[in-house]
Amino acid sequence: MLGTYFYHEILRKTVIGFGTLFNNINIRHQDGAGNNFSVLKVPLAYGPMQKFLARIQQQADLDRQTAITVPRLSFEMTGLTYDPTRKTGITQTFTAKNNTKARKVYMPVPYNVGFELSILSKLSDDGLQIIEQILPYFQPSFNITINLVDSIGEKKDVPIVLEGIDMSDDYQGGFESRRIIIHTLRFTAKTHLFGAIADTSEGLIKKVDVDYYADTDRKRAKRVQRYTATPKALKDYDSDETTVVDGGIADTKKTKIKLSATTDISTGDRIIIDSEIMKVRTNDTATATLTVYRAYDGTTAATHEHNATVNILSTDDDALIELGDDFGFNETTSFFTDGKTYSPSQGIDV
Numbered sequence: 001m002l003g004t005y006f007y008h009e010i011l012r013k014t015v016i017g018f019g020t021l022f023n024n025i026n027i028r029h030q031d032g033a034g035n036n037f038s039v040l041k042v043p044l045a046y047g048p049m050q051k052f053l054a055r056i057q058q059q060a061d062l063d064r065q066t067a068i069t070v071p072r073l074s075f076e077m078t079g080l081t082y083d084p085t086r087k088t089g090i091t092q093t094f095t096a097k098n099n100t101k102a103r104k105v106y107m108p109v110p111y112n113v114g115f116e117l118s119i120l121s122k123l124s125d126d127g128l129q130i131i132e133q134i135l136p137y138f139q140p141s142f143n144i145t146i147n148l149v150d151s152i153g154e155k156k157d158v159p160i161v162l163e164g165i166d167m168s169d170d171y172q173g174g175f176e177s178r179r180i181i182i183h184t185l186r187f188t189a190k191t192h193l194f195g196a197i198a199d200t201s202e203g204l205i206k207k208v209d210v211d212y213y214a215d216t217d218r219k220r221a222k223r224v225q226r227y228t229a230t231p232k233a234l235k236d237y238d239s240d241e242t243t244v245v246d247g248g249i250a251d252t253k254k255t256k257i258k259l260s261a262t263t264d265i266s267t268g269d270r271i272i273i274d275s276e277i278m279k280v281r282t283n284d285t286a287t288a289t290l291t292v293y294r295a296y297d298g299t300t301a302a303t304h305e306h307n308a309t310v311n312i313l314s315t316d317d318d319a320l321i322e323l324g325d326d327f328g329f330n331e332t333t334s335f336f337t338d339g340k341t342y343s344p345s346q347g348i349d350v
Contacts, residue, residue: 004196006195006196006197008148008149008150008151008193008194010146010148010149010191010192010193010194011077011080011113011191011193013146013147013148014113014146014158014189014191015046015077015113017144017146017158017189018075018113018115018144018160018187018189019044019046019075020144021142021144021160022044022073022075022117022134023044024041025041025042025044025073025130025133025134026039026040026041026042027039027040027042027071027126027129027130028040028129040071042071042072042073042130043072043073044072044073044074044075045072045073045074046074046075046076047074047076048074048076070120070121070122070126070180071119071120071121071122071123071126071127071130072120073117073118073119073120073130074117074118074120075115075116075117075118076115076116077113077114077115078114078115078116078186079113079114080111080112080113080114081111081112081114082109082110082111082112083110083111083112083190085110086110086190087109087110088107105152105154105194105197106194106195108148108192108193108194109192109193109194109195110190110191110192111191111192111193112188112189112190112191113188113189113191114186114187114188115160115186115187115188115189116184116185116186116187117134117184117185117187118182118183118184118185119131119182119183119184119185120180120181120182121180121181121183122180122181123181124181127181127183130183131165131183134185135162138160138161138162140161140162140163141159141160141161141162142159142160142162143157143158143159143160144157144158144160145157145158146158146191148191148192148194149194149197151197152197154194156191156192158189158190158191159189159190160187160188160189161187161188161189161190162185162186162187163186163187163188164185164186165183165184165185165186166183166184166186167181167182167183167184168181168182168184169181169182206230206231207228207229207230208228208229208230209226209227209228210226210227210228211223211225211226211341212224212225212226212227222336222340222341223336223340223341224335224336224337225333225334225335225336226333226334226336227331227332227333228331228332228333228334229329229330229331230318230329230330231318231321231327231328231329231330232297232313232318232327232328232329232330233313233317233318233320233321233327233328234277234297234298234299234313234325234326234327234328235272235275235313235317235325236272236311236313236317237316237317237320237321237322238311238314238316238317238320239311240311240312240314240316241309241310241311242264242265242271242310242311242312243259243260243261243262243264243265243310244259244260244307244308244309244310245257245258245259245260245273245304245305245306245307245308245310246258246259246260246288246306247306248303248304248305248306248308249273249303249304249308250303251303252294252301252302252303253294253301254294255281255291255292255293255294256289256290256291256292257278257289257290257292258287258288258289259288259289259290259310260288261288262283262284262285262288262289262290263285264312265280265283265290265312266280266283267280267281267282267283268280269312269313269314270296270297270312270313271290271292271310271311271312271313272310272311272313273304273308273309273310274302274304274308275299275300275302276294276295276299276300276301276302276304277295277296277297277299277313278290278292278293278294278295278296279292279293279296280292281293297328298328318330
């Protein structure tokens with residue numbers, strides 16, 4: 001379990017998604033007539049606000065003042081906490097499919113990612129312009145869609161919740177000091193973290209056995225009946241093209257159908273012509289004529305053209321059922337008089 005390498009870049013994608021929300025904010029300055037004489041796109045960078053404050057005051061060598069463009073935005077991830085209010089059972093799994101491949105995936109774990117967005121400005125109006133372009137979208141949350149796990153195509157809406165706003169005005173100091181107004185917005189992104197994704201569909205349930213007992217004594221009761229269910233295909237997957245219709249089927253109630261050959265078809269087989277499934281009642285191989293039940297397995301009786309392809313629905317098709325397709329169930333019931341009990345761990349009767 002632990003030690004299996006995986007990296008879905010979920011936290012990285014969450015950080016990028018959060019930052020993308022604020023990468024196209026502009027401010028405008030107007031003259032007395034209301035005409036714009038300055039339009040500035042506010043720069044955005046990842047990093048702590050203190051780092052940019054230090055850059056405003058000094059360079060790395062600490063020996064001379066330097067200027068930095070304001071207004072500007074900076075953001076950083078400040079924390080990561082588990083969210084028990086969104087948890088699911090730890091052993092629950094779901095089936096994911098991507099490129100027709102099914103995989104078993106454990107339920108994701110809910111985590112809250114803390115962010116701080118700092119707005120640095122010299123003029124009060126600049127800061128207010130930026131604030132007003134942000135706040136109306138958070139009531140108090142704004143959803144972004146993130147492709148969390150590429151391998152299974154898992155996309156989720158991640159709510160970004162505005163938790164609070166702080167403001168400080170650094171106006172103290174001499175006339176040579178630069179005034180900096182700082183608005184700090186605190187956010188929480190409610191995301192999910194996924195563990196390792198299995199490369200195979202091993203573990204998916206493909207067969208169910210239910211044993212019935214004649215007594216409620218769990219220690220001494222022996223099974224007397226077993227019900228078994230397995231998936232049953234409702235369309236052809238292996239394209240066996242067993243035969244073709246001879247002369248067409250013009251009547252939707254006709255139960256005797258003539259084919260070009262029926263030697264490969266047995267009584268009890270299910271065949272499919274176009275999208276109609278039929279079950280074979282009798283097979284006269286001499287005349288290549290079948291007597292069938294029409295509109296079987298919930299399909300609809302229809303007319304069929306001459307030379308329409310006839311496929312047999314067999315256990316080969318059952319094994320090829322694709323994730324997300326409709327399917328039925330093969331159901332069998334067995335009766336026992338041996339008094340044995342089925343052992344799930346050993347897979348045998350004991």
